[in-house]
Amino acid sequence: MNLAFSEEALTLSKALMKRYPEGKHKSALIPILHIAQAEFNGWLSSDAMDYVASIIGIKPIEVYEVASFYSMFNMQPVGKCSLEVCHTGPCAINGAESLISYLENKLNIKLGQTTADGMFTLKAVECLGSCGSAPMLQCGVNYYENLTNEKADELINRLTAENRLQSYTDIK
């Protein structure tokens, strides 16, 4: 295992564990997995999960079974920008399906796929609590709402120019 957190991420992880009572610091697992995903290219390899287990002092299996349960944790490599379009009922009746088709065509990939340059992954996700501003998508920490094709174009241009991993834990 040759992965390691940055100094900052390690300090933060240690502080997070102190938020829970004596002996209950396993509670910090999900918060620390979020940090790991941001530190390690947007996904959780088995090395990454083993490393998290070693920080918290739990068995690797306890990390695997949790990481694989939650939809925000990627168990496979993803692009720098995951475009997560909500396709649940209220969004579906207000343009989510055409937004997905538009993005599929524009990026020349299908749902679940990543562009050849490793920049974008396109996903359909369930209700993000933005039902009144459909269609919408999440990328990293940001919500992009009331989208049109033009706004989607702008967003893709901007993200391409930024050319960095968009993480859920970015400070907004």
Place this chain on the structure above:
Amino acid sequence: MSRKILLEHIDVPGINTFDTYRKMGGYRSVEKALKTMSPEDVVEEVKKSGMRGRGGAGFPTGMKWSFLAKPVGVPRYLVCNADESEPGTFKDRYLMEKIPHGLIEGMITSSYALGANTSYIYIRGEYFYILRILEKAIAEAYANGFLGKNILGSGYDLDLYVHPGAGAYICGEETALLESLEGKRGNPRVKPPFPAIAGLYACPTVVNNVETIAAIAPIVNMGGDEYAKIGIGRSTGTKLISASGHINNPGIYEIELGLPVEEFIYSDKYCGGIKNNKKLKAVVAGGSSVPILPANLILKTANNEERLMSYESLSDGGFVSGTMLGSGGFVVYDEDSCIVRNTWNFARFYHHESCGQCSPCREGTGWMEKVLHRIEYGHGKLSDIDLLVEVSKKIEGNTICPLGDAAAWPVASAIRHFREEFEWHIKEATLSQSRNFGLLAAHEALVK
């Protein structure tokens, strides 16, 4: 009927900061409770208020609090449910983003009432930017002596933390939430024991929704009796409604319970009517889990009484002709909406979100999704309709947690009220791929 309590100061610039919030009267409930009331007094006021939990089930909050076990020497916890993932619901996000101190004030006053010295806000992981907003507000509250040791010199200590989830609707179910908060998979627990006896770390725990906790501050400030005068009958107080779908003004509205549904849909103060001058076809009134109602039954009860936005009025008629207030996720469908497609969409959602622990839910949700998919795409058989009803009945009431029921009701109610549309979809398999069914003749005459 337009009284604002939770959102009274929503338009005040800077209301997200401690200073402005305090200037507008914020944190008064903490002062009042810690300096002049015993924890039992606070619980008593909440009981008198009659307020019912705003997370979906509508259980009276004061009563829930009074069930909390108090064994000596064992810590007690208050956990705020900010998982908000019920499709159609986005009110907690709004409240936390715009007035974070409203929730924090409620957490302090409620934690004092329950005797909790450590409390957590469990927020869905997708809301990470709100987690930052809350953490900033919590830091301000610590800096001003409202959190930490010996709050306001009262001898009461409280630490408050925000904890992110990571994408799982089921973690909104309170025992799944507690499992998740303990760093495990979000599998709901078998009850009993209920969290009031053995919750977080097997200690007595209360789990309440964001909106419920935010309402504690005004209840303590005005007194439970005053709060109980707002609203109608046993539906006391105000409720945040998340309005979405085919309406002119989607968004969050604070309504006094008892507002007529028709006024809510058509008044410019609220939804502003149906988009593009279309006709109303159906409404899901309380989040995706509650029964869908056709236009005629959402505007009037089966007894031809005006339908009101209240727990009792929306459930009038039971599952035959009524629905539920639920989380207040109000989704409006216009005449062009396809009920079959929407039902399939929701079935897919529940299948995706089932934790997989109980076979009726795990298998049944997948089966319903598959059958609805084939009807929607023109490969259905007429017998599929009764099959769906059968499967939904096999799930209902036979599972560890209410997600099973939540998956069954939307399907059963869509078929109950829109059977003709399902039949048309199957009989006109080719036509149904190019156009929608429209309104039922029986409904058309009744709606605007």
